Amino acid sequence: MPLLEVEDLRVAYGKIEAVKGISFSVEAGQVVTLIGTNGAGKTTTLRTLSGLLKPLAGKITFDGEVINDMGAHKIVAKGLAHSPEGRRIFPRLTIAENLQLGAFLRKDASGIQRDIERAYTLFPILGERRGQAAGTLSGGEQQMLAMGRALMSQPKLLMLDEPSMGLSPIMMQRIMETITELKAQGTTILLVEQNAQAALSLADHGHVMEIGTIALSGTGQELMHDESVRKAYLGED
DSSP states (O other): OOSEEEEEEEEEETTEEEEEEEEEEEOTTOEEEEEOOTTSSHHHHHHHHTTSSOOSEEEEEETTEEOTTOOHHHHHHHTEEEEOTTOOOOTTSBHHHHHHHHTTTOOOHHHHHHHHHHHHHHSHHHHHTTTSBGGGSOHHHHHHHHHHHHHTTOOSEEEEESTTTTOOHHHHHHHHHHHHHHHHTTOEEEEEOSOHHHHHHHOSEEEEEETTEEEEEEEHHHHHTOHHHHHHHSOOO
């Protein structure tokens, strides 16, 4: 049974249907990516999975339980964490305080400390600057902090929305290497990413979204070598 199963999901903003009946699943230990242009419905899908938006119809099953009507905090407690587009860190709080906030539902002080140290191991720059206000970090460092904070809830599934957006090529490569590292450690990841080449190269499965629907699905490698995907998303003629 998949860790996450999405069946015929429909989501609307008022009268405008942003997601029009999509279905996909994520198996434990996999990296699955959603790629597509702006407005395809990728971010809306993640926001609905994390309980920030209510679906119009369809079924979301996570870890064997239907979560359609569950509150966002309960979904996090169940093990579904979301690192949102635009990072959404707390700029006036320190790096260490931002990480602590990611563990707000936990009571195990020693485990929390261990996971903070893990974040510093994954992202050494955060460890070096732990007492610094998060707002003084570069975009790439803020992205690392957002990912580290999402990991603090000990998620069974980590959702990453556009982690490489606005980053320099070097920082983007570092973020993608971290995703590969997390996968090797057994973290299950649902990745929304505009850089289709980077996303597909590390994904087990991929889905191409177009205007609220899934137009194409396959393994990361299949989609990378698909002619229509290469033309539309990899900038090849």
